[in-house]
Amino acid sequence: MALTIYDADGNGASPGVRAVVQPELGPTTAENLPSGYFSAWYYYPQFVENTWWLVFQWKQEVAGSNNSLTHKLLYFVLLDDHPDGTMTYRLRTAVDASGNHTTNHFTLQESTLPVPIGKWTHLECYYGWSKAADGTIACWQDGVKIFDRSGLHTELDMPYKYRPRVWTLNNYASHTAPATHTIYVDDAAISRTRRGPSAGF
Numbered sequence: 001m002a003l004t005i006y007d008a009d010g011n012g013a014s015p016g017v018r019a020v021v022q023p024e025l026g027p028t029t030a031e032n033l034p035s036g037y038f039s040a041w042y043y044y045p046q047f048v049e050n051t052w053w054l055v056f057q058w059k060q061e062v063a064g065s066n067n068s069l070t071h072k073l074l075y076f077v078l079l080d081d082h083p084d085g086t087m088t089y090r091l092r093t094a095v096d097a098s099g100n101h102t103t104n105h106f107t108l109q110e111s112t113l114p115v116p117i118g119k120w121t122h123l124e125c126y127y128g129w130s131k132a133a134d135g136t137i138a139c140w141q142d143g144v145k146i147f148d149r150s151g152l153h154t155e156l157d158m159p160y161k162y163r164p165r166v167w168t169l170n171n172y173a174s175h176t177a178p179a180t181h182t183i184y185v186d187d188a189a190i191s192r193t194r195r196g197p198s199a200g201f
Contacts, residue, residue, distance in 0.1 A: 003171035004182040010051065016172030021190065022061075022165070033165035037191045039124035040169055043184035044079075044117050047087065049177040053079045058127055059166040063159045071166060072101045072156060075108075075137060077123070079115065086114040089123070091139065091147045099131065099153030108137075111146035120186075122197040129165060131157040143197050 005015040023032050042055065057076035064070055073094040079087050089111045096102045115121060125139040125147070135154030139147040155165070167190070171183050189195060 001169070001185045002182050003169075003185060004180070005171050005173060005176075006180045008050075008173045008176040008181075009179040010175030014172065014174040016054075016170060018168040018170040018172065019185065019188065021167045021188070033129070033167060033190065034192070035126075035128040035130075037124055037126050037194050038167055038189075039122065039191070039195050040188040041120050041122050041186045042115075043120050043186075044087070044115065045183070046178075046181065047081065047085050047117055048079070048173075048181055049081050050079070050173050051175040053081075053173040053176060054170050055079055055172075055183070056123060056125070057168050057170060058154070059168065060156050060158070061160045061164050061166065062156065072158075073105075074101075074154065074156070075127070075152075077125070077139065080110070087117065088112060088115060089139070089141060089146060091137065091149070093152075095153050095156070097133075097153075099133065099157060101156055101158075108149050109147045111141065113141055113144060113146055115141065124195060126194075127154060127167075129155045131155045140194075140196070 003017045008015050054076050058074045059071045062070050062072050075093045078090045080090050091108045092105050094105050122142050128136040135152040136150045169185050
């Protein structure tokens with residue numbers, strides 16, 4: 001997939017494009033995304049300066065009043081830029097310590113491993129869904145563990161109607177330089193066991 005955003009200059013709505021994985025839509029469906037390993041290959045053609053840049057996330061459908069549906073952001077991976085021209089991943093959340101959704105997002109862990117530019121790179125995360133404070137998230141970049149967090153509320157204890165668990169692959173930002181740019185994603189997968197970069201694509 002080629003994911004292109006335009007005019008991320010901070011002067012309007014934050015542009016974003018995403019590929020969404022979610023259960024089949026239907027009032028009687030029993031499908032749901034499992035706890036497991038979520039992975040994809042990314043290709044970043046260039047260094048991109050940014051205020052925030054989201055590339056990988058988990059969300060949850062929530063049923064509101066008057067039969068309305070919204071999607072609440074849970075946990076997400078950002079790409080940080082650095083003055084030396086490198087980029088690294090950062091894990092953030094929109095869920096507080098009590099398991100409530102919050103608009104005050106905060107960082108759980110930052111990686112120091114540079115993300116390759118102009119070369120395919122593999123990102124894989126274990127996501128253990130849980131409404132209790134025993135959910136886990138661990139991520140590997142090209143087979144090297146960069147995040148490892150436990151004791152998390154990884155699913156909101158809120159009513160839903162159709163498809164509660166959502167995973168998306170994104171090019172989504174507010175203010176970047178260049179303001180228009182493309183990234184590429186291939187071989188997105190959900191697995192019960194780790195695939196790792198040796199699986200290729």
